[in-house]
Amino acid sequence: GHAGARGVAMASHRTRSGGRGNPEHAGNAAWLATEKVNAELFTLTYGALVMQVMRDCEDCVEEVNKRLDKMGVSIGSRLIEDFLAKTNTTQRCASFKETCEVVALVGLKMFLGLTCVVTNWSLENTECDILFEHLNPFCEFVELPDRFVQDDLKYCQLLCGVVRGALLAIGTKTECEFVSDKLKGDETFVMHMKFLGNVEDEYPFED
Amino acid sequence: TRNGGSSGAKKDDAAHLHQFVMHASLDFVDARVWETTNMHLRLVDKFNDLSVYAFVTAGGTRFLLLHDQRIEESNIGVFFHDVHELWLRVSMNPFHTKRTPILDKTFDLRVRECAKSHFP
Numbered sequence: 001g002h003a004g005a006r007g008v009a010m011a012s013h014r015t016r017s018g019g020r021g022n023p024e025h026a027g028n029a030a031w032l033a034t035e036k037v038n039a040e041l042f043t044l045t046y047g048a049l050v051m052q053v054m055r056d057c058e059d060c061v062e063e064v065n066k067r068l069d070k071m072g073v074s075i076g077s078r079l080i081e082d083f084l085a086k087t088n089t090t091q092r093c094a095s096f097k098e099t100c101e102v103v104a105l106v107g108l109k110m111f112l113g114l115t116c117v118v119t120n121w122s123l124e125n126t127e128c129d130i131l132f133e134h135l136n137p138f139c140e141f142v143e144l145p146d147r148f149v150q151d152d153l154k155y156c157q158l159l160c161g162v163v164r165g166a167l168l169a170i171g172t173k174t175e176c177e178f179v180s181d182k183l184k185g186d187e188t189f190v191m192h193m194k195f196l197g198n199v200e201d202e203y204p205f206e207d
Numbered sequence: 208t209r210n211g212g213s214s215g216a217k218k219d220d221a222a223h224l225h226q227f228v229m230h231a232s233l234d235f236v237d238a239r240v241w242e243t244t245n246m247h248l249r250l251v252d253k254f255n256d257l258s259v260y261a262f263v264t265a266g267g268t269r270f271l272l273l274h275d276q277r278i279e280e281s282n283i284g285v286f287f288h289d290v291h292e293l294w295l296r297v298s299m300n301p302f303h304t305k306r307t308p309i310l311d312k313t314f315d316l317r318v319r320e321c322a323k324s325h326f327p
């Protein structure tokens with residue numbers, strides 16, 4: 001029950017030595033410790049959001065993609081501080097590799113319950129792929145009409161924005177895009193991460 | 208690639224008749240809905256050898272089954288139930304509205320599979 005879940009989270013805190021520990025364990029512990037909401041409610045809410053954006057943009061897919069991304073950036077920039085506080089992070093990530101693992105194995109697990117794999121690292125460790133078996137919180141029940149598949153509607157773009165916005169808020173510039181999308185008929189969901197550089201004291205948000 | 212001719216025309220006529228009979232039965236569906244709390248309304252209308260069975264959801268979506276031979280009634284109930292489950296998934300699609308036709312090929316395939324398994 002809830003007490004048991006809290007127990008798991010506290011246990012992991014106590015046994016944490018100086019370092020970050022296993023990100024998968026941290027992710028699972030954080031997921032267990034968080035209060036949950038009904039998945040269908042989330043899915044329907046996100047779906048309603050996308051539909052409203054589509055209406056606002058009069059079905060212009062390019063504009064919709066941009067707006068979803070922008071919303072994601074806004075969410076991500078707020079989420080990051082809460083995330084770091086909840087996962088008791090006292091150390092900076094030593095590398096982009098570590099950053100991506102924390103994002104994928106701790107962040108996406110904690111907030112969305114998603115299990116994913118970080119793989120396909122480039123030689124300089126500046127690019128990688130995050131593989132998802134499913135993106136059900138967002139995509140369950142969703143079938144894109146053909147014309148939106150053709151126009152390349154990026155239904156899950158908000159998630160890309162969240163990741164990019166979160167990392168940008170702590171000084172890491174990235175590219176984050178889905179290169180494989182089940183909603184468009186691909187076999188899997190693959191999010192491609194690319195490190196662009198560090199930024200110091202740059203205020204990235206339009207006011 | 209069947210050439211036109213009488214067989215093609217007959218098929219067209221049948222399709223038109225079926226559509227007509229189903230639309231005509233809607234009045235009976237609307238009446239029958241008040242007579243039972245079940246979603247499955249069973250037989251609502253007949254036209255010669257054509258029978259129309261109906262299933263109405265809480266939100267007022269009607270499933271109509273047109274058949275031209277007597278079949279096992281119990282199978283129809285289960286069939287409607289399975290189609291209802293498939294339809295629930297479609298209705299959860301944010302791109303679906305009550306006014307838009309369901310163009311989803313997966314849904315079409317699954318309903319046909321359903322029909323094959325319940326009415327061999």
